[in-house]
Amino acid sequence: MNPTIEFLYIIASVLFVMGLRGLGHPESARRGVILAEFGMAFAVAGTLLHPHIVTYKWIAIAAVIGSGIGIAMSALIPMTKMPERIALSHAFGGLAAALVGVVEFYNHSHHLDHIKAGAISFEVLFGGLTFTGSLIAFGKLQGIVPGRNITYKFQNQSNIAVFLLTVAMMVTVTMDPSQSVIFYLMLFVSFALGVLLVIPIGGADMPVVIALLNSYAGLAASATGFALGNNVLIIAGALDGASGFVLSVVMSKAMNRSFTNVLFGAFGQPDESTAVAADSSGREVREASVGDAAMLLSGATKVIVVPGYGMAVAQAQHAVRELGEKLEENGVQVSYCIHPVAGRMPGHMNVLLAEANVPYDQLFELDEINDQFAQADVALVVGANDTVNPAAKTNQSSPIFGMPVANCDLAGACIVLKRSMNAGFAGIENELFTSENTVMTFGDAKDTLESIIENLV
Amino acid sequence: MTPELFFGLYVFLLAGFVGYGVIGNVPPLLHTPLMAFTNAISGISLVGSIVIAGAEYNNFSTILGFIAVLAATINVVGGFLITDRMLKMFKKKPGAES
Numbered sequence: 001m002n003p004t005i006e007f008l009y010i011i012a013s014v015l016f017v018m019g020l021r022g023l024g025h026p027e028s029a030r031r032g033v034i035l036a037e038f039g040m041a042f043a044v045a046g047t048l049l050h051p052h053i054v055t056y057k058w059i060a061i062a063a064v065i066g067s068g069i070g071i072a073m074s075a076l077i078p079m080t081k082m083p084e085r086i087a088l089s090h091a092f093g094g095l096a097a098a099l100v101g102v103v104e105f106y107n108h109s110h111h112l113d114h115i116k117a118g119a120i121s122f123e124v125l126f127g128g129l130t131f132t133g134s135l136i137a138f139g140k141l142q143g144i145v146p147g148r149n150i151t152y153k154f155q156n157q158s159n160i161a162v163f164l165l166t167v168a169m170m171v172t173v174t175m176d177p178s179q180s181v182i183f184y185l186m187l188f189v190s191f192a193l194g195v196l197l198v199i200p201i202g203g204a205d206m207p208v209v210i211a212l213l214n215s216y217a218g219l220a221a222s223a224t225g226f227a228l229g230n231n232v233l234i235i236a237g238a239l240d241g242a243s244g245f246v247l248s249v250v251m252s253k254a255m256n257r258s259f260t261n262v263l264f265g266a267f268g269q270p271d272e273s274t275a276v277a278a279d280s281s282g283r284e285v286r287e288a289s290v291g292d293a294a295m296l297l298s299g300a301t302k303v304i305v306v307p308g309y310g311m312a313v314a315q316a317q318h319a320v321r322e323l324g325e326k327l328e329e330n331g332v333q334v335s336y337c338i339h340p341v342a343g344r345m346p347g348h349m350n351v352l353l354a355e356a357n358v359p360y361d362q363l364f365e366l367d368e369i370n371d372q373f374a375q376a377d378v379a380l381v382v383g384a385n386d387t388v389n390p391a392a393k394t395n396q397s398s399p400i401f402g403m404p405v406a407n408c409d410l411a412g413a414c415i416v417l418k419r420s421m422n423a424g425f426a427g428i429e430n431e432l433f434t435s436e437n438t439v440m441t442f443g444d445a446k447d448t449l450e451s452i453i454e455n456l457v
Numbered sequence: 458m459t460p461e462l463f464f465g466l467y468v469f470l471l472a473g474f475v476g477y478g479v480i481g482n483v484p485p486l487l488h489t490p491l492m493a494f495t496n497a498i499s500g501i502s503l504v505g506s507i508v509i510a511g512a513e514y515n516n517f518s519t520i521l522g523f524i525a526v527l528a529a530t531i532n533v534v535g536g537f538l539i540t541d542r543m544l545k546m547f548k549k550k551p552g553a554e555s
Contacts, residue, residue, distance in 0.1 A: 016498055017475055023491055024482040026547045033541050036498060040533055047504045053511035058523045062510060066530025073531070074538035082489060082543075089496045089536060092528040096502040099525040103509045103518045115462045214492055217499050224505045226465050234465055235472040236501035242476030243495040247488060340485055347488030351543055359550035365485050 008046030009232035015039030016236055020243075026360055043232050079355040080312055083210065083344040087138040090213045094130025094194075097123055097220035102187065104227055109180050116227055117177035121170040121186065123223035128190030129197065130216040136198040137209055141344060150199050159196050166190055206344040208251045215244025247346045254340035254366075256392075256403040285421065288439035290448060293415050294455035296439070297323075300377035302333045304369065306406050307349045308342050310383015310419065310445055317356040319449035320382060324358065326456055335362050337369045337406050339387040370407050379411035381432075383418065383445050389430045398428060414438040417445045490543045497536025503529040 016039045022032020048056070077085050101124035105112070112120070139145035169186040173179050201209050218240025225233030252258065288296075297303060305324065311317060324334040336358065342349045350363055373379060381388050384406075391398040392405045408414045414437050421433070421442075432438055441448050483491050506529055510522030 013472075017479060019498075020476070020479045020494070021482070023487055023494060024479075024484070026484075026487060026544070029487060029490065029544045029547075030541060033494065033537060033544065036494065037537050040497070040500070040503075040537075043501060043504055044507070047507045050508045050511075052508050054513050055511055058510045058519060059507050059526055062523045062526035063530050066527045067534045069527075070531045070533070070535030071538060074535045074542060077539070079543075079546075082493075082539075085535075085539065086489075086492050086496065089493075089532050092532050093496065093499040093502065096500075096506055096525040096529040096532070099521045099528075100502060100505040100509060103514075103521050103525075107514050107518060115459070210492070214495060218495070221499050221502050222469055224502060226462070226469075228505055229461060229465070230504060231465075231468050233501055233504055234468045236498050238469050238472035239476040239480075240495045240499040242473050243480045243491060246477060246480045247492070250485070250488075338485070345489060346492065347485060347490070350486045351489045351546070354543070354546040354548070357546075357548070360486055360547045361550055363486060 002049065002051070005046040005049050006231075008042045008049075009230075012039040012043035012046070012232050013235045015042065016239060020239060043236075046232075079351055080315055082351060083206065083348065084138055084141045086210060086345055087134050087141060087213070090210070090217050091131050091134035091138065093217035094127045094134060094213075094220055096127075097217070097224050098127030098131060098187065098190075100224050101127060101227065105180070105183055109177055109183070112177035114174055114177070118170070118174035119223050119226035121173045121183070123220050123227055124183075124187050125166055125170055125190045126216050126220035126223065128187055129194035130213055130220060132191045132194030133198040133209075133216075134194075134213050136195055137201075137206065137213065140198075140201075141206065145199070155200060159193075162189065162193050162196060166193055207341050207346050207348070208248060208255070210345045211244050211247035211251055213244070215241050215248060218242070218244055251341055251346060254404060256400070285433055286439050288415065288441050290441060290451040291455045292439065293441050293448075294452045296378055296413055296415060297327060297332070297380070297452065298330060298456055300327075300332055300412075302372075302376045303327060303335075303378045303380060304373060304376045304411065305334065305336045306379060306381045306384050306388055306408060307336065307338070307353070308382065308384025308387060309344060309348075310385075310417075312343055312348065312352055312383075314383060314419075314445035316382060316444075316446040316449055317352040317358075319446045319453070321353065321356040321358050323449050323453050323456075324362075326453055330456070335364055335369060335372075337366060337373075338363055339366050339384070339404075339406060342384060342387055366404055366406060370404075373407035373410040377412040379406070379408040379414045381408055381414065381416040381418075382449070385418075385430055386428065388416075388432055389428065390432055390435075391428065391430070395431075400428060408432055409435055409437065411437070416440045417448050418442060419444065486547070487544075490540050493536055493540040493543065497533050497540060500529045500531075500533030500536060503533060 015035045019032040019036030022028045101120045173183050218237045222234050222237030338349045388406045388408045390409045392400045392403045506525030510526045
């Protein structure tokens, strides 16, 4: 144990924690990032002193290329593509951990003790499944892989079988570290497991999956720390794992699912959800022209905007901000209600609206603003569906019953901007759309909003 | 090496609790930057991969180490930059008090 290296690692660990603390408030967040950047610099500097390193050639080349790709990706990627980028970087994290594990095993398989072998197996298993799982998530978000939930017979059973197989392989390698064939087989099975776990997941469950993969990437890094006896790896991995865990819990609460249901149930969307028949066949949707919508909005004194994934798809965030500003100039009070699972990753709507220059003190969490709908004159729903479905509050037989939803039905009037009358992700009829207070304006959210702005008095 | 394992478990569990406490304080407003940020921190696998890429154990190790350093560097550099790019966008209403 080299005291200089260990000392640098301790500083790095402290800086990581302080950096994360900075993210507690938007004002201190950027300072937090700088602290963590210094932390990473100390950790890397310490590692470069490692006595095993005989040449810096490959490290330098890889670091230069990697930095180039990293800089390009972060500068060029549009904010609407953020879920894709996050998924992709989970994949890189998993890959790096898995590769380190493979090398450790390859070089030391004949003199590994049980604990090291176990840690390496865990690392390779989680790294491998994070790698392929994140690639599939990326593919689904990009539309390369069909975004709908892909299901087949005995899906859960076969997934559990594959999972048990990997656990059995992990135990075997731990008990007898010389079983190298089983170790490499395990790597491939973990790749397969990642694909199998994510392929059944449909678009709206993506926030949960992305949060979980975040957690797995962290656990894989932590396991690397156990395998190498390196505390900064254990600590940073644990922080990452905790972050993914916290986000998964937040997401599961927002969908009214228990955490176990998210861990196992998210993998395999309940099929019966589509079977719930519509009971509102006699009710009519009332359509409003952009002129009607503009009139409703200009007559209001308090408007709450409820964005959903449709806003991201239509890239309508700038039009939303423009409308909000115009209304405020006319003395209308405008605020935004952000549902925790709106969009495709935790915090998706906040980032898009912040990009469009909506001040963050106008963005409210669902809990903060939900009792204000009754005082609002207009609730403007932009591309949201399941997160505004009142059936979650009233209809016990609804698959989303119990999920917290925005109280758009309590507002004086509700304007819903939607592409078409298609059901939302969960395939459920939305009573809000046929309610007496609601008018619907169909079309691309961005175009509709721009025409509404032109029609404002 | 059982003492080493228990030492590691202490570190892991305590860090996990610290992380849980600290991250519980991050407002949902910043959940996406948080994910990008922890992505960058998970690039800490650099620490493991750098040694492998530079130790010249054998060609197989060097190649895998090279790829691992590449992947981890993309996460570290890209993760920190994109976090900052996002955080820069979060602004208060001009003229709003405190």
